[in-house]
Amino acid sequence: MLWKKILAVAVVTGAMLLPALAEQPQVAMYGYHSEVTVFWDPAYSFSNEIIWMHNVYETLLRYDPFTDQFQPVLAEGYERSEDGLTWTFYLRRGVKFHTGREMNAEAVKGAIERTISLGKGAWYIWDAVESIEVVDDYTVAFHLKYPAPMDLTVAACYSAFIFDPAYDHDWYLQGHDSGTGPYTIERFEGNTLMVLEKFEGYWGGWEGNHFDKVVFKTVPSPSTLRLMVESGQVDIAYQLPVSDIQALKDNPNVRIVHTPSFQNLLALFNTQKPPLDNPLVRRALAYTIPYQDVIQGVLAGYGRQARGVVPYGLWGWSDRVKQYTLSLETAKLLLSEAGYPEGGFKLLLTYVSADENERRVAELWKSQLAKLGIELEVRGMPWDSQWELGQAPDPTKRQDIFLFYWWPDYAHPHSFLSAMFQTEEEIVFNLCYYSNPLYDELITRAAELAGIDRAESINMYVEAQNVLMEDVPGVSIYDMEYVRAVNAKLQGYVDNPAYPHVVWWYNCWRG
Missing domain, CATH: 3.90.76.10 (Dipeptide-binding Protein; Domain 1)
Structure with missing residues (x-):
């Protein structure tokens, strides 16, 4: 197996670091919790594949x-x-x-x-x-x-790649690439393994310390990923549960890297399916999330409760946007007004099965909903299956709550406010199936003003977010901070929240 060969190089002892090793390719490994490839075509890319595409394009x-x-x-x-x-x-x-x-x-x-x-x-x-x-x-x-x-x-994270325009979509689906980056595709296995090798003709050259190959591997089990980090098989882990991060802090072979992010966790409500087609019910649910328990119990303080959809630190965030708090009393009043004084209904929440933080958030929420007579089914699914269910033609066959992360396609509030909430004829990421002409007009006008009057653009984005807070097509639960476990020997790694989870491997080496 390929990764076993990589392991043999990664764990070689100091006594074996002889000239023979210099002939071995320097290989890095990135352990990722979900599929490493969703889209192959750089013009289609809008998901996990950015972790390797930014090294190819x-x-x-x-x-x-x-x-x-x-x-x-x-x-x-x-x-x-x-x-x-x-x-x-x-x-x-x-x-x-x-x-x-x-x-x-x-x-x-x-x-x-x-x-x-x-x-x-x-x-x-x-x-x-x-x-x-x-x-x-x-x-x-x-x-x-x-x-x-x-x-x-x-400079966008998505849809700004420069590629050779001579090739069509089917060509990319065969596993080809046409980038200018330092690495090119060597081989892959489905959507769970991607191996890149250095492109000899790279304009930046190959003087100095660089990896010859980079492996991106899906490791769905957090415990397995932790062991791979501890043993040196993995140079960087996408995300580990906070309990594992705390346990690794004193490991001399592991470095914990903590940086801000522009990523948040959201719960999108199916606004086309009863009872969540009723805004009173959606508003009630927003009051049932144990926000502070999530921040402290799941994130161990590495994050903050979201205020609106735009994450903290990105322009467009404002303390003028409404924020919900846990209040079962308020939730019960709203449910009674909506005709559900005793709850009495069941909801399906889906999340990515390998994400322990999402699972724990859902379980904490489930316990609060149970106090109001609402049964929450928490269903972990592979990302492609979760997304496929969310796009089912019949709205009543879709999930009730879609739990997932959003990170920026470019460092702009429109990234958060457009794709998930603007009216869509064909469902892509508006997985709350929301449509409000006033909201659409506000964010369109705000985008037009962004290049000449940022202050007024922010005012309009704030107004648009407060429309969302009133209609509640979804709830932003928290703005996360990145906490990563990294091989202590990895050098050159810098986390850039404008390009979430991307490692610029050309700039890295193992010291």
């Missing part, structure tokens, strides 16, 4: 939310017109796609236009774009319908 810029600065990647520089309607990017020369073709302005235009035309993933981040102009071989200009922060857009 690149964007024009990369955003650092801690400094609010942009780093050049495929673009070496850029400028904005005075009216904010034209953004010009100057491309890096000498960059090759893994297909052998040159990355130039025509390719950038083709990749982005393909993403927009397909309408998949986070394609809506390009809504402001009216046209894309090839100025010359290495200069591309974006002409906008309204001023928008295009530096954030081209």
Whole structure:
């Protein structure tokens, strides 16, 4: 088995670190709790696969939310017109796609236009774009319908990848890639194992310390993942239960990395299925969540109760947004008003089966609901099965509560407020099946203002979030902090919350 060979390299003792080892490829392993691939096509990508795609594909810029600065990647520089309607990017020369073709302005235009035309993933981040102009071989200009922060857009976590536009969707489904990044696909096994190898023609070169290969492996059992971290088989674990993190703190072979995040946990209500089609019932349920017990008991304080949908630390968060608290008395009054004074109904909550934190949150919530005569079935499912159930054609066949995380497709409040709550004809991530024309208008206008008047844009996003708090199509439970168990020998690792769970493996090595 491949990972056993990797283990043999990872745990070799100091006495064996002889010239023979230098001939062995340096291999890193990322242990992930769920499927490592949901979408293969970079224009479709909108899920877990970003953990490896950002090592295969690149964007024009990369955003650092801690400094609010942009780093050049495929673009070496850029400028904005005075009216904010034209953004010009100057491309890096000498960059090759893994297909052998040159990355130039025509390719950038083709990749982005393909993403927009397909309408998949986070394609809506390009809504402001009216046209894309090839100025010359290495200069591309974006002409906008309204001023928008295009530096954030081209640096997005999703739907901003620059790829060779010569290939179609079926080609990607065969396991090919067409990126410019430091790594390319070597092999894979379904959606649970991805092996990348270094791309010899990478524009950044291979001088210095770098991994030759990176393995992304699904490890659904938290206890197994912990053992793999302790033994050195895994260099970084996506997420371990807090109890395991606490136990690993004194292990000299493990380093605990704690950073802020733009990720939150949400419970989306099926607004098209009784009794949750009644906003009074939804509001009642928002008062039954034991928020503080979750923060302390599940997260051990590594997080905070959410206030609205936009996470703490990201612009658009505001203390002017309403926040629910645990109040069974208020919940009972609302249930009585809705015609359910004794509860008397059953709800189905789904979550990703390998996520221990989600399971524990659901169980704590279940115990509170039982006090009001509401039975909550807590069902763990593989992510693809959970999502498939959420998209069932008949709303009555779907779950009642969809528990899951959201992280940004780009560092913008629209990322949180659009995909999950804006009206959708075809269900993708609006898994509460919510539609409110006033809400849609507010976030559309806020997005249009973001490039010229951020303060007023924030005001409108706050108003939109308070509409959600009143209608309660879902509840944001907590804004999490990232706490990761990392091999103590891993060097160069920096967590960037604008690119959740992405490790830039080219910048890492094992010391």
